[in-house]
Amino acid sequence: MEVIHSIADLRSRIKDYRRKNDQSVGFVPTMGYLHEGHASLLRKARAQSGLVVLSIFVNPLQFGPGEDFERYPRNTERDLQLAEAAGVDLVFMPSVSEMYPSPTRTTVSVTGLTSRLCGASRPGHFDGVATVVSKLFHIVQPDQAFFGLKDAQQVAVIEQMVQDLNLGIEIVPCPILREADGLAMSSRNVYLSEEERKEALVLSQSLQKAKAFVESHTAFTPQELESLVSQHIATSSLAIIDYVEVLAYPTLEPFKNSHHTHSIIIALAVKFGKTRLIDNLILQVGK
Amino acid sequence: MEVIHSIADLRSRIKDYRRKNDQSVGFVPTMGYLHEGHASLLRKARAQSGLVVLSIFVNPLQFGPGEDFERYPRNTERDLQLAEAAGVDLVFMPSVSEMYPSPTRTTVSVTGLTSRLCGASRPGHFDGVATVVSKLFHIVQPDQAFFGLKDAQQVAVIEQMVQDLNLGIEIVPCPILREADGLAMSSRNVYLSEEERKEALVLSQSLQKAKAFVESHTAFTPQELESLVSQHIATSSLAIIDYVEVLAYPTLEPFKNSHHTHSIIIALAVKFGKTRLIDNLILQVGK
Structure with missing residues (x-):
């Protein structure tokens, strides 16, 4: 090398x-x-x-x-x-x-x-x-x-x-690589205090909840998913949401209802103290 | 080919x-x-x-x-x-x-x-x-x-x-190539009427006047050159000046006096009827 x-x-x-x-x-x-x-x-x-x-x-x-x-x-x-x-x-x-x-x-x-x-x-x-x-x-x-x-x-x-x-x-x-407990790997994870590191798990957890929701519903709006994700993130007292957005993927355009797209991204950016973390999940939807 | x-x-x-x-x-x-x-x-x-x-x-x-x-x-x-x-x-x-x-x-x-x-x-x-x-x-x-x-x-x-x-x-x-009478070659010259074609000669002539001026003066301002060029172009009744500008070259920045730069461009864009022609001259100045 x-x-x-x-x-x-x-x-x-x-x-x-x-x-x-x-x-x-x-x-x-x-x-x-x-x-x-x-x-x-x-x-x-x-x-x-x-x-x-x-x-x-x-x-x-x-x-x-x-x-x-x-x-x-x-x-x-x-x-x-x-x-x-x-x-x-x-x-x-x-x-x-x-x-x-x-x-x-x-x-x-x-x-x-x-x-x-x-x-x-x-x-x-x-x-x-x-x-x-x-x-x-x-x-x-x-x-x-x-x-x-x-x-x-x-x-x-x-x-x-x-x-x-x-x-x-x-x-x-x-694909995204994750720590054993689900946190998406990032160079910025090193900034997190022990407590922030623990609470940052709400991010990957919220995406898993969204995934379960998508898998169990035939139709949904982006707003439903966004609320579900935001509400779970809000269970951490340290989390300050920058954005939680559900868009069509890869166009990154809004859509009205899951019937109107084939692939979605649930994307989020959340601050813990000074540290801004991002995570996302891309899912196929429809039928 | x-x-x-x-x-x-x-x-x-x-x-x-x-x-x-x-x-x-x-x-x-x-x-x-x-x-x-x-x-x-x-x-x-x-x-x-x-x-x-x-x-x-x-x-x-x-x-x-x-x-x-x-x-x-x-x-x-x-x-x-x-x-x-x-x-x-x-x-x-x-x-x-x-x-x-x-x-x-x-x-x-x-x-x-x-x-x-x-x-x-x-x-x-x-x-x-x-x-x-x-x-x-x-x-x-x-x-x-x-x-x-x-x-x-x-x-x-x-x-x-x-x-x-x-x-x-x-x-x-x-370098710019010119017709025998001085007009800078351009695909757009074909748009010119016979009369416009004749009057368009003021462009290269005005640049030659500016060149003679630069060669016979130890110092000058861009405004002096711009006036000289514009005045010559104005001798054509068909010419509508878009711009006549003298700038440092190749930075294309304004300068106050020829002492402040080494190389200048005298650049112009002029309309004859619907046809917009451009021409320019790059000159070394100062000792």
């Missing part, structure tokens, strides 16, 4: 690989502080691709003012161990000045998909995501890129961008 | 070339109705690149409401003759539905550089340009792309986009 800091070095390393091999290049972009969720993406890339490229870059562009860019957790040594164990070939770890040598004047924006959920709570967030992912895609030029469905809206935004801009990259969405 | 209409075919044709050759791919994106200006780009590409790709696509996204998208001149047969004579290998001629199978939700925007000149007169124009050029760049993946300096602001916007988004493509700006 090779660790590379400069864009030029990475480009020439990948070009060299392409010249000598006919196999595909798989790419896993991350912000580091890797956990088993990331490891599952890397293992999937290892299984599908000839060359596995991991990027670790905490992208300032996708953090709003007052968000946790400065304190976002970092642990390079542990990240590299995990990457090596997962079979990564190249780790790209650029500095902020390598990625943004001067203030960027160019923005990639995806409309529609970004108006709700985290797009509404975090203005500019998905512009930052789309812009940095398009930069990374241009640098790595992968055949496949692997993204976790915990950020389901991000996956939808990236898929739309790839289609609209003819990036010619296969986006591989990968 | 091969004419290709589908994105998938073009991709596979270029991939195939890359596999078998180590030479560069040169790209000339156009809206067709080719003239000697385009031919000069194609000849430059032919001299510098192993594979020369020309695209002909009138991009609806970069035309505003009431602009000339519908009536933009087209002549495929003549275009293909000119392309063949210039040594083009692949001509990419996609339909609008091939490029935009569904309404695009993704926009590439370059701020700053697009606030003045044609960016101010044609809101959304450079978003349309940046978006379609990034699509074409993703499809063709050229090593070099050739652009005419008649659209100097477009060149600056594309260079900024390439740098900001790490596209890794060399942008080769090429």
